[in-house]
Amino acid sequence: MLAFDLSMAPTPESLDERRAALSELNAGVGACRACALGLSRTRAVPGEGPADAEIMFIGEGPGYYEDQQGRPFVGAAGQFLEELLESIGLKRTDVFIANVIKCRPPGNRDPLPEEIGACSGWLSRQLAIVQPKLIVTLGRYSLARFLPGTPIGKAHGQARRVNGAWVVPMYHPAAALHQGSLRQPIEDDFRKIPAYLEQARRDAESGEARPALAAAAPAATQMKLL
Numbered sequence: 001m002l003a004f005d006l007s008m009a010p011t012p013e014s015l016d017e018r019r020a021a022l023s024e025l026n027a028g029v030g031a032c033r034a035c036a037l038g039l040s041r042t043r044a045v046p047g048e049g050p051a052d053a054e055i056m057f058i059g060e061g062p063g064y065y066e067d068q069q070g071r072p073f074v075g076a077a078g079q080f081l082e083e084l085l086e087s088i089g090l091k092r093t094d095v096f097i098a099n100v101i102k103c104r105p106p107g108n109r110d111p112l113p114e115e116i117g118a119c120s121g122w123l124s125r126q127l128a129i130v131q132p133k134l135i136v137t138l139g140r141y142s143l144a145r146f147l148p149g150t151p152i153g154k155a156h157g158q159a160r161r162v163n164g165a166w167v168v169p170m171y172h173p174a175a176a177l178h179q180g181s182l183r184q185p186i187e188d189d190f191r192k193i194p195a196y197l198e199q200a201r202r203d204a205e206s207g208e209a210r211p212a213l214a215a216a217a218p219a220a221t222q223m224k225l226l
């Protein structure tokens with residue numbers, strides 16, 4: 001059972017409508033029991049950021065500290081994410097930060113397919129509300145949402161158009177904390193974000209790109225930076 005039926009919700013237009021829709025969504029996530037994680041969590045973690053953010057970062061799921069605080073990326077990985085954002089002149093309040101699943105799997109185990117499926121509607125709704133110009137996936141579960149079957153080792157750092165929206169796969173910041181050799185690739189990939197965003201803005205102005213509303217992707221095209 002989907003936690004949220006996207007087909008039943010109107011797409012908000014004005015900023016006020018988008019903010020109101022996000023508040024409604026946050027309340028819905030907080031009350032959601034569509035999978036067993038809703039019973040074991042301390043707090044649901046819907047995500048946070050401006051309702052009109054140009055970039056949405058999508059991680060995997062809440063860990064211990066996120067579960068305690070109800071906010072995404074507040075542990076060591078979150079600190080590294082903030083450093084990475086600063087390295088390209090952004091603050092975390094400039095971007096929207098979400099996860100594929102909104103409640104912590106016990107012991108930080110990997111989320112189960114049925115949990116990801118149950119939670120999928122919430123992320124679809126966030127994408128429909130925020131309509132980011134650029135989606136940055138962090139980690140393999142987030143990548144699989146948009147580019148199923150794509151190995152992160154090959155795809156990271158390359159922007160692709162998925163269902164009309166630009167998606168940039170990246171390693172999860174936590175991966176660099178466990179495996180030091182990934183730190184440099186993550187930093188290099190982040191440095192590409194401003195150029196990708198510029199390209200995505202141009203595409204949006206010309207009507208060539210549109211916000212992502214759905215999950216699974218058919219054929220994707222790769223962004224060619226000038």
Ligand code: SF4
Nearest residue numbers: 032035038103118119
């Ligand atoms: S993980 Fe998602 S579907 Fe499961 S209870 Fe939490 S919000 Fe609902």
